Amino acid sequence: MAWNPEQYTLFSDHRLRPALDLLAQVPINPPSVIYDLGCGTGNVTSIISQHWNDAVVVGIDSSEEMLAKARGDHPSIEWKQGDISNFNPTSKGNLIFSNAALHWLDDHETLFPMLLSNLRPGGVLAVQMPNNFNAPSHQNIYELAQTPKWIDKLGGLVRPAPVHNINWYFDLLSPLARRINIWETTYFQVLEGKNAVLEWTRSTALRPFLQTLDEKSVDTFEAEYAERLLEAYPQRRDGSTLFPFSRLFIVVQTDED
Ligand SMILES: C[S@@+](CC[C@H](N)C(=O)[O-])C[C@H]1O[C@@H](n2cnc3c(N)ncnc32)[C@H](O)[C@@H]1O
Numbered sequence: 001m002a003w004n005p006e007q008y009t010l011f012s013d014h015r016l017r018p019a020l021d022l023l024a025q026v027p028i029n030p031p032s033v034i035y036d037l038g039c040g041t042g043n044v045t046s047i048i049s050q051h052w053n054d055a056v057v058v059g060i061d062s063s064e065e066m067l068a069k070a071r072g073d074h075p076s077i078e079w080k081q082g083d084i085s086n087f088n089p090t091s092k093g094n095l096i097f098s099n100a101a102l103h104w105l106d107d108h109e110t111l112f113p114m115l116l117s118n119l120r121p122g123g124v125l126a127v128q129m130p131n132n133f134n135a136p137s138h139q140n141i142y143e144l145a146q147t148p149k150w151i152d153k154l155g156g157l158v159r160p161a162p163v164h165n166i167n168w169y170f171d172l173l174s175p176l177a178r179r180i181n182i183w184e185t186t187y188f189q190v191l192e193g194k195n196a197v198l199e200w201t202r203s204t205a206l207r208p209f210l211q212t213l214d215e216k217s218v219d220t221f222e223a224e225y226a227e228r229l230l231e232a233y234p235q236r237r238d239g240s241t242l243f244p245f246s247r248l249f250i251v252v253q254t255d256e257d
Pocket of ligand 1: 003015019037038039041042043044060061062063066082083084085098100101104105204
């Protein structure tokens with residue numbers, strides 16, 4: 001799908017915080033080859049690169065729009081266009097980092113072991129993924145898309161929740177790992193402005209649905225969705241909106257040899 005870097009960076013503080021929480025748990029120092037998969041506009045990649053400034057850092061993303069911003073903002077970092085599901089670098093990494101990207105890919109049973117196989121001995125895979133597919137922000141998109149009015153155009157875009165539970169990842173990854181650190185956090189994000197949750201999902205979960213509609217249908221779909229959102233996430237007396245957001249974190253270190 002096409003990404004919109006401007007819309008995505010509207011909530012950059014909220015989006016950055018889990019990336020920093022993940023980075024704080026990476027147990028190796030200093031890695032020499034680092035890949036940031038699904039690097040987007042590269043703001044997290046740039047923090048990684050400042051943190052380990054002797055390392056070779058490569059940001060990989062499938063979206064040319066996001067990479068164009070990354071290249072413009074951080075010209076000294078290496079950026080590559082590519083699909084994470086085909087990740088097969090010539091030089092294996094000490095650290096593979098991925099913030100808020102792997103939930104866009106299906107089949108994690110194959111994906112995660114494939115990523116681990118691209119690490120050097122003792123290397124680390126560090127991943128953060130939203131785990132809010134059952135939240136009203138997402139369920140209301142899926143429910144609306146499956147109503148008779150929208151199902152022909154949008155029904156096919158509803159996919160099963162791509163992210164599994166903590167036990168599932170632990171059972172998959174612990175036989176392949178020396179150490180595994182896995183946790184979940186719900187951030188109670190305070191958003192400002194009217195239709196704040198709609199503004200948020202416009203750049204992420206809602207995006208594939210809007211992209212298949214013409215302009216008039218976009219307005220209608222958004223209005224129906226916004227009405228449901230206001231019920232699920234009412235604006236507080238001070239004008240803010242509390243938007244609880246669950247995220248799953250996984251840090252896996254492989255054996256030394
Ligand atoms: C929500 S953004 C996160 C960007 C960045 N990691 C951050 O923390 O700001 C998700 C990014 O994953 C990228 N992405 C999604 N599926 C991908 C795939 N199969 N291969 C490569 N990149 C992908 C998107 O293009 C987008 O830039």
